[in-house]
Amino acid sequence: MRYQKNTNSDVTINDVQFFDNYVPALEAGSYYISVNHELTTDKSKINFDARQEILVSAPQFTLDSTQIINKYPPLGSTGKYGEVIPHIVFKDPALPWERFLSKKGTPWLALMVFVENELNNGQSHSDKSSEISINEFLKPATTTLIGDISKEKDIDGNTTCRFINMSTKIFKDIAPTLEELPFLSHIRKINTANRPDMNLHEEGLFSVITANRFATAPTPGNNSQAIKNIVHLVSLEGLEQYLSATSNLNKYDNVSLITLASWTFLSAPDNLKDFKTLLGNLVLSSSNGTNLDRSSYSLRLPEPKITNTTNKIRETIIKRTKNGFVPLAYHTRSGEDTFAWYRGPLTPVLTKNLGNTFPTTDAALIYDKTNGVFDVSLASAWETGREVALADRDFIKKLNAFRNQNNNTAASLFNHLHSGHFSNKNKKLKKIHTTIQENFMALLTPRVIREIGNIADKRVIQKNSRATTASVEEFTSIHTFLEEPDVQEKLKKSITKYISPVADWLEHFALLYPIPFDKLVADEKMLPPESIRFFYLDMNWINAGIQGAMSLGVDSGKQFLFNRLTIEALGKASMVMKMIKKNKKNARSTSPKMMCGFLLRSALVSGWPNLSIQAVDKNNQSLTIMRLDHLSPNVLLCIFDDVPKTIELCEPQESLGFGVSSNGSITLRKVLNDSSIGTRIKTIPIRDLSFKQKYCMRSAESNVLNIAPSDPNGLIQKIAKELKINNLTPATFAIQMIKTVEAIKFDSQTI
Numbered sequence: 001m002r003y004q005k006n007t008n009s010d011v012t013i014n015d016v017q018f019f020d021n022y023v024p025a026l027e028a029g030s031y032y033i034s035v036n037h038e039l040t041t042d043k044s045k046i047n048f049d050a051r052q053e054i055l056v057s058a059p060q061f062t063l064d065s066t067q068i069i070n071k072y073p074p075l076g077s078t079g080k081y082g083e084v085i086p087h088i089v090f091k092d093p094a095l096p097w098e099r100f101l102s103k104k105g106t107p108w109l110a111l112m113v114f115v116e117n118e119l120n121n122g123q124s125h126s127d128k129s130s131e132i133s134i135n136e137f138l139k140p141a142t143t144t145l146i147g148d149i150s151k152e153k154d155i156d157g158n159t160t161c162r163f164i165n166m167s168t169k170i171f172k173d174i175a176p177t178l179e180e181l182p183f184l185s186h187i188r189k190i191n192t193a194n195r196p197d198m199n200l201h202e203e204g205l206f207s208v209i210t211a212n213r214f215a216t217a218p219t220p221g222n223n224s225q226a227i228k229n230i231v232h233l234v235s236l237e238g239l240e241q242y243l244s245a246t247s248n249l250n251k252y253d254n255v256s257l258i259t260l261a262s263w264t265f266l267s268a269p270d271n272l273k274d275f276k277t278l279l280g281n282l283v284l285s286s287s288n289g290t291n292l293d294r295s296s297y298s299l300r301l302p303e304p305k306i307t308n309t310t311n312k313i314r315e316t317i318i319k320r321t322k323n324g325f326v327p328l329a330y331h332t333r334s335g336e337d338t339f340a341w342y343r344g345p346l347t348p349v350l351t352k353n354l355g356n357t358f359p360t361t362d363a364a365l366i367y368d369k370t371n372g373v374f375d376v377s378l379a380s381a382w383e384t385g386r387e388v389a390l391a392d393r394d395f396i397k398k399l400n401a402f403r404n405q406n407n408n409t410a411a412s413l414f415n416h417l418h419s420g421h422f423s424n425k426n427k428k429l430k431k432i433h434t435t436i437q438e439n440f441m442a443l444l445t446p447r448v449i450r451e452i453g454n455i456a457d458k459r460v461i462q463k464n465s466r467a468t469t470a471s472v473e474e475f476t477s478i479h480t481f482l483e484e485p486d487v488q489e490k491l492k493k494s495i496t497k498y499i500s501p502v503a504d505w506l507e508h509f510a511l512l513y514p515i516p517f518d519k520l521v522a523d524e525k526m527l528p529p530e531s532i533r534f535f536y537l538d539m540n541w542i543n544a545g546i547q548g549a550m551s552l553g554v555d556s557g558k559q560f561l562f563n564r565l566t567i568e569a570l571g572k573a574s575m576v577m578k579m580i581k582k583n584k585k586n587a588r589s590t591s592p593k594m595m596c597g598f599l600l601r602s603a604l605v606s607g608w609p610n611l612s613i614q615a616v617d618k619n620n621q622s623l624t625i626m627r628l629d630h631l632s633p634n635v636l637l638c639i640f641d642d643v644p645k646t647i648e649l650c651e652p653q654e655s656l657g658f659g660v661s662s663n664g665s666i667t668l669r670k671v672l673n674d675s676s677i678g679t680r681i682k683t684i685p686i687r688d689l690s691f692k693q694k695y696c697m698r699s700a701e702s703n704v705l706n707i708a709p710s711d712p713n714g715l716i717q718k719i720a721k722e723l724k725i726n727n728l729t730p731a732t733f734a735i736q737m738i739k740t741v742e743a744i745k746f747d748s749q750t751i
C-alpha cells in the first residue's frame with residue numbers, strides 16, 4: 001500500500017498505490033485558438049487572423065457502461081451491508097475530474113444511496129429512474145431544481161438521458177457538500193499482470209468514487225426483512241450553489257438529477273454474498289459435512305454410487321470417473337446406441353504425452369477390447385480442431401499461404417541439388433542453405449568471366465549438365481528427398497520465419513479460446529454452483545485438436561509429411577510466443593512442459609470481475625498466467641504455465657471496499673510516504689450502530705458521514721488529529737476508510 005504523487009511510479013503485483021486525483025489539463029468544453037499576424041510594409045499594415053475551435057469531449061448526460069469495472073455491493077446481491085459504504089470503479093482514471101465544479105479538481109460526479117421511499121416514482125420500478133430527451137430535461141417545471149447545465153456542442157439534444165427525482169429535503173439530507181466532494185473520489189494504481197483482459201488502463205490506473213452514506217440495514221428487532229438499497233451515479237454539474245449546509249432550496253419542491261449508472265442490492269442481517277462469505281462457500285462446497293474433501297477440488301464427476309454390477313466393472317467405472325472421464329451417449333456407425341467415454345482437455349490427472357499422429361478422426365478413436373467401449377476423447381478433439389478451423393476463414397488463408405511456402409521451400413531445396421549451377425561441394429545438405437548470390441559470386445572466377453562473353457557456346461552448358469547427372473541420382477524422387485532426416489531438419493529451420501501467423505492461431509487453440517464450453521466441461525456436475533475445480537491441461541487432447549485443424553487441405557502424401565514435420569514446431573513456437581507476450585521480462589525460452597489451472601463458478605466472478613489471482617511455484621516464484629478469461633458472467637477460467645505450489649484468490653485492490661467494523665470503528669494507518677505506510681496504528685469509532693451517539697455522522701440517527709473538512713467534529717479533522725498531521729488528502733483519507741482485504745489460499749495438497 002502506497003500514497004504517491006507521481007503516477008509514473010512502478011507498482012508490484014498485489015500492491016496498490018493511492019493518488020488524490022487525475023486532473024486533465026483541459027476541462028471538457030469548447031476552446032478556441034486564435035492567431036494574429038501583422039505584416040508591415042513601407043506603405044501599409046496587413047493583418048492576418050485565424051481562429052480554430054477545439055472541442056474537448058467527455059461524458060455529460062450518458063456514460064458508456066464498459067467504463068465501469070466494479071460496483072460494490074454487487075448488483076442484485078444480498079449481504080450484511082449495513083457496515084459498508086458503496087463505491088464504483090472506472091477504467092478511465094480522469095472521469096470524475098473531466099468537468100469541474102467551482103474550481104479545478106472538484107469532481108462533477110457523486111455516488112448517492114437511497115432506499116425506495118426516498119425517490120419519487122419513475123418509469124423504472126427497479127431504480128426509480130425515468131428516461132427523457134436531453135432537451136426536455138433541460139426545461140423542467142418551475143418547482144423542480146436541476147443543474148445549470150450548458151449542453152456541449154457534440155451532444156444531440158434529441159437523444160435520451162436518465163434522471164431521478166426526489167424531494168428537496170432528501171437531497172439536502174443526503175447530497176455531499178461542495179467541500180466534501182474532493183474526498184469522495186481518488187485514484188488507485190495496481191499491476192494488472194494477474195487480471196482478466198478487460199481493456200484496462202495501460203498504466204493500471206483506476207478512478208474510484210465512493211458514497212458518503214452507509215447502506216441502510218434492517219433495524220434491530222426487524223431482522224427478517226432485507227432492505228433494498230438503490231445506488232445512483234449522478235451529475236452535480238451546475239448545482240454548486242446548492243451544495244452547502246446553508247443552501248436555501250425553499251422555492252423548489254423537488255430536485256432532478258442526471259443519473260449515469262445505477263444498481264440495487266439488498267442489505268440483510270446476515271452475510272449471504274459478501275466477498276468473505278463467498279470465499280467460504282468455495283470450501284464448504286467441497287466438504288462432506290465436517291471434513292474437507294480435497295479430492296472434490298479436482299475437475300471430475302462425483303464418485304458414482306454403483307449397484308447391481310460386478311466388482312471389476314465397478315472398479316473400472318470409478319477409475320474412469322476419477323481420471324476425469326464422463327460417459328456420454330454414442331451412436332456407432334453400425335447403428336447401435338451405446339455409450340462412450342469422453343474426457344476434455346481439462347483433466348484431474350497428469351497425462352503422459354503419447355506423441356501420436358492422427359491422419360483422420362478414426363485413427364484417434366480408442367477401443368477398450370476388455371469392456372467393449374470406445375474412448376472418443378482424442379477423436380472428438382481432432383474433430384473439434386477441424387470444426388473451429390473450418391469456421392475461421394482467415395486461418396484457412398494463413399494455412400494455405402504457409403503450405404505454399406513449405407512447398408516452395410522444399411522445391412527450392414530439391415532443385416538446388418539438381419541444378420548444374422552449383423558446385424558439388426555446395427550440394428551437400430550441410431550447405432543446402434547457401435544462397436544463389438553466394439554461389440554466383442563463387443562461380444565468378446577469371447575463367448568463367450572470360451567464358452560469359454561466349455554465351456552461345458553450347459559446349460559449356462552441356463559440360464555443366466553432364467557433370468551434375470551422377471551427383472543427384474539419389475534424389476530422383478521428391479518423397480525420398482523429403483524423408484532424409486537432414487532435409488527435414490533444414491526444412492523446419494527454413495519455414496521458421498513463416499510460422500508466426502499459423503502459430504498465433506494454434507496458440508489461441510492451445511489455450512482453448514475457440515473450444516465450446518461443453519467440450520471443456522462435459523457434465524454440469526463437474527462444476528456445480530459456488531465451486532472451484534483444478535485441472536491439468538491434457539496436451540494429447542490439444543495435439544489431436546491441432547492435427548484436426550492442420551488436416552484441412554491435406555490431399556497428398558507430401559502434404560501429410562509436411563504436417564508431421566511442422567505440427568511439433570508449431571506447437572512449441574505458439575507457447576513460446578505466448579510466454580513472451582505475457583511476461584516479457586522473464587519469458588521462458590522454451591514452451592511450458594505442463595500447464596494447469598482452475599475453473600471458478602461463483603458469484604465472486606460476477607461481483608468482482610477483476611478478481612486478483614496470484615500463484616507461485618515450489619521455489620516461490622510467481623507463475624505466468626497464460627490465460628485469464630470470463631467464460632460467462634459467473635465462470636472464470638485461469639491457466640498457468642506450470643504447476644503452482646499455492647494459488648491465492650484475493651479481493652482486487654482497485655475494488656477494496658469502504659466501511660466500518662462490526663462495532664462501528666475504522667482502523668487508522670500510517671500515511672507517511674515510506675516503507676511503513678499502511679501500517680495499522682489503532683482503531684477509532686466513527687459511527688454508533690445503535691444510533692445513540694453522533695460520532696462522525698451528520699446526526700445520531702443518520703447513516704450519512706460528516707466529512708466536511710471545515711467542521712472540527714467532522715471525520716476529516718478527527719482522523720487528522722488522531723494521526724497528528726495537518727492535512728488529510730483524498731488519497732490518505734481513502735487509506736483510512738478501506739476495510740481489510742479478504743483472500744483465500746489453496747496449496748498444492750488441495751490442488
